[in-house]
Amino acid sequence: MLINATHQYRVEQKILVAVDCIIFGFDSKNLKLLLFRRKVEPLRGSWSLIGAFIKNDSSVLDGAKQILFECTGLEDVYLEELKTYGDVDRDPGERVISIAHYSLIRINDFELEHVEKFDARWFNLDEIPELILDHRQMVEDAIVKLKNKARHQPIGFNLLPEYFTIPELQTLYESIYQRELDPRNFRKKILSLDILNKTTKKDKSGSKKGAFLYCFNKEKFDTLIAKGYNFEI
């Protein structure tokens, strides 16, 4: 049935709509995924992405933001739509269309109390347990999207603390791309983009010599994008 007129809408079928969130974090060693245990039947105890139904008075994006806030305590985090999962039988309970979103958060900002409250855990990408419904597919799709996105936009910074070292940034990109990068070439490339501010401070947690801390310079980056620069690492 085509959309023709407002007064016809009433004869159409309404459907449950949910969002599910693929939440990535980075602990300065590995890229990680935040998973939650279902607390109730059915499938109680199974690992799953966090999700919520969309209410009539909430936009899809706000619904995703809200569930993210509820389960991590974080606002204003990187959040982007991934894909809609709309098969009729994807949820054995009832027909539910899920609009998956993925999010990149600074793992240290994440409040531990939420881990307790929601029975959540960070998993390395190569240790992801069995997930309910089509959540495993969502995760795989999100990883592919993250890899591609990271090549063209500096989203990596959303996963790092405000101040970070070049070796940390490199480790992050290595765990996203799943391959090793040459430290000299990586440093050269990232610095040539001129979107980092070097500080005079050093982080000595990783080595005795210590590595200079940098922060992301959003202004410079925005000018770069405005000029049509196709960022690629």
Next chain:
Amino acid sequence: MLINATHQYRVEQKILVAVDCIIFGFDSKNLKLLLFRRKVEPLRGSWSLIGAFIKNDSSVLDGAKQILFECTGLEDVYLEELKTYGDVDRDPGERVISIAHYSLIRINDFELEHVEKFDARWFNLDEIPELILDHRQMVEDAIVKLKNKARHQPIGFNLLPEYFTIPELQTLYESIYQRELDPRNFRKKILSLDILNKTTKKDKSGSKKGAFLYCFNKEKFDTLIAKGYNFEI
């Protein structure tokens, strides 16, 4: 409210879900967009994308395929999800979440009877009229996505007839990228990918000399992708 158990679903709110289709075509000169006039009130006569509500017994993707078939007579065309438009007030009639899809079709396959039946018309991208709701935004988002996608995957072939010339292919890419390409470099690049089969036939409609017809070799392309090649034109 979190998704916790099947038996809780019933208390959740159901919502109207629609798909809207951004249909691109190419007439060997210009990239075009297929738009439809609403036949009924309200907004009767306004230009709009074609859309349909998702039924309870149809997947989102099948819903999109079906409306595309109904309005173009075409099956098995390139169809990909674009983005969800989920603002609460985006439709003045009632709350509707729309999952926009975009499609690339061979304009010559398109049956003219459908143009009549649906009061449809092809528009050049720089002549798009005012559209209902957030359809203009959908179109803009689709154009951006098409541009990016075309850089990395050979989707252009979906817009061309089975047999096409190199200059035609170049014109297509020029109208997607909105900039001119060097004919020598373009030919060199596209042929170096080795995904085209040259025929012995010529198309003389574009010139007196005539240009050789090629067709897309999907097998070679698939091997290329399997090897992890990052196609880029």
Next chain:
DNA sequence: ACAAAAGTGTTTGATCTACACCCATGG
């Protein structure tokens, strides 16, 4: 014979890759 589009190669500069050593420091 000429107009109009198809087709062809080379040179130059930019970018990516590979690669090896010294530096600073805490223990």
Next chain:
DNA sequence: CCATGGGTGTAGATCAAACACTTTTGT
């Protein structure tokens, strides 16, 4: 004083961009 990770430069290969003329044929 030495083990550990941080930091630097260069040469060769590869790729992208710029660029001009010849070919074919319908009119």
